[in-house]
Amino acid sequence: MEDDSAVMTAPNMTVDGDRLWSSLEQMAKVGPGIAGGCNRQTLTDADAEGRTLFAGWCRDAGMSMTLDRMGNMFMRHEGTQPDLDPIYIGSHLDTQPTGGKYDGVLGVLAGLEVVRAIRDMGLRTRRPIVVVNWTNEEGTRFAPSMLASGVFTGMHSEEYANSRVDAEGKTFGDELDRIGWRGDEAPGDRRIHAMFEYHIEQGPILEAENKQIGVVTHGQGLWWLEVTLTGKDAHTGSTPMSMRVNAGLGMARITEAVHRIAMAHQPDAVGAVGQANLYPNSRNVIPGKAVFTIDFRTPDAAKLASMRSQLEVEAAEIAKELGLGLQIEVTGHYEPVTFDPTLVGKVRDAADRLGLSHMDIVSGAGHDACWISKVAPTAMIFCPCVDGLSHNEAEEISPEWAKAGCDVLLHAVLDAAEIVT
Numbered sequence: 001m002e003d004d005s006a007v008m009t010a011p012n013m014t015v016d017g018d019r020l021w022s023s024l025e026q027m028a029k030v031g032p033g034i035a036g037g038c039n040r041q042t043l044t045d046a047d048a049e050g051r052t053l054f055a056g057w058c059r060d061a062g063m064s065m066t067l068d069r070m071g072n073m074f075m076r077h078e079g080t081q082p083d084l085d086p087i088y089i090g091s092h093l094d095t096q097p098t099g100g101k102y103d104g105v106l107g108v109l110a111g112l113e114v115v116r117a118i119r120d121m122g123l124r125t126r127r128p129i130v131v132v133n134w135t136n137e138e139g140t141r142f143a144p145s146m147l148a149s150g151v152f153t154g155m156h157s158e159e160y161a162n163s164r165v166d167a168e169g170k171t172f173g174d175e176l177d178r179i180g181w182r183g184d185e186a187p188g189d190r191r192i193h194a195m196f197e198y199h200i201e202q203g204p205i206l207e208a209e210n211k212q213i214g215v216v217t218h219g220q221g222l223w224w225l226e227v228t229l230t231g232k233d234a235h236t237g238s239t240p241m242s243m244r245v246n247a248g249l250g251m252a253r254i255t256e257a258v259h260r261i262a263m264a265h266q267p268d269a270v271g272a273v274g275q276a277n278l279y280p281n282s283r284n285v286i287p288g289k290a291v292f293t294i295d296f297r298t299p300d301a302a303k304l305a306s307m308r309s310q311l312e313v314e315a316a317e318i319a320k321e322l323g324l325g326l327q328i329e330v331t332g333h334y335e336p337v338t339f340d341p342t343l344v345g346k347v348r349d350a351a352d353r354l355g356l357s358h359m360d361i362v363s364g365a366g367h368d369a370c371w372i373s374k375v376a377p378t379a380m381i382f383c384p385c386v387d388g389l390s391h392n393e394a395e396e397i398s399p400e401w402a403k404a405g406c407d408v409l410l411h412a413v414l415d416a417a418e419i420v421t
């Protein structure tokens with residue numbers, strides 16, 4: 001033990017916003033899109049190039065690198081007590097095929113900027129700080145999303161990840177080996193004191209509410225259901241009303257029920273039928289079959305379960321009344337995430353200390369932090385984004401927003417990592 005004593009963070013401790021912005025701009029040139037954004041899909045040559053650029057910056061900032069067998073990059077800044085569990089800052093450098101410059105990238109490069117700023121200010125922390133680039137968050141080339149953080153937290157096996165196949169028949173495992181970014185460390189073999197993920201909101205709320213910082217309290221859980229109703233194809237003109245078995249009518253009734261059930265679970269619950277197909281889909285045939293999807297989401301686990309069970313009861317009643325066959329298949333499910341209240345408090349305190357406007361918010365999208373929250377205390381910080389636009393090359397944030405959230409990240413990390421004199 002050193003005889004150092006912990007000190008408080010001060011409002012004049014800030015990151016270099018220009019340096020952060022310039023790093024974001026430089027990274028955006030790697031795997032450029034066709035409309036001003038990025039196409040740096042996971043395990044492509046562009047991904048490898050982006051990793052090399054990031055690793056070089058980290059080396060220049062005095063950090064050491066460890067790779068695990070999923071290609072997750074762990075960049076370590078040493079603490080005064082190296083055997084203490086580190087503070088992690090992580091997100092992803094991979095993008096959608098027509099992705100923006102900030103989704104994921106902001107969180108990784110802000111982590112680097114936090115370390116750069118700590119060094120510039122001559123500060124030391126008891127705990128080490130580890131900045132992580134999680135492999136294949138997007139899931140666009142190799143489904144599912146958040147794949148390598150999922151392996152890290154034991155949600156998926158390595159074999160499962162390595163066998164994922166892209167549209168050209170190439171596997172995740174072969175492509176990771178090909179680009180040369182597979183390491184030796186067993187995924188998940190790490191102790192994490194706390195993890196922070198800084199990410200763009202990917203929604204319109206912060207901008208509309210004119211807030212600089214989103215303090216993320218929860219991640220939404222979801223049920224994706226696919227419903228198949230079976231009736232009987234028949235002529236629309238010559239079949240008496242009493243003799244119809246109309247799958248289209250059943251779909252309409254269930255669609256209405258989905259809306260009503262979501263409305264009955266307010267606030268913070270949503271539900272919709274998003275994709276619908278009628279068969280044979282002809283203007284003069286009563287539909288004999290309907291296949292449609294239901295998407296229910298809420299950050300409240302009890303409400304999520306209640307919405308699904310209520311839907312199943314009502315759908316069965318509707319099918320029985322109309323004489324339809326009913327099949328409901330689960331095609332996706334995430335339990336809601338509650339981020340660690342102590343860490344969330346550190347984020348909120350940091351925003352207050354820095355005089356930044358903030359509000360509590362729920363994440364509507366999945367993030368690596370959602371998986372990490374299963375194994376370690378985790379919190380997220382949201383940055384506003386223009387018109388809520390994301391997964392789009394036109395995704396935009398301002399340098400001032402990027403810096404504000406990075407300052408909050410710096411303060412929350414310093415608080416958790418314990419500054420020493």
Ligand SMILES: [Zn+2]
Pocket residue numbers: 092103104137199
């Ligand atoms: Zn993302």
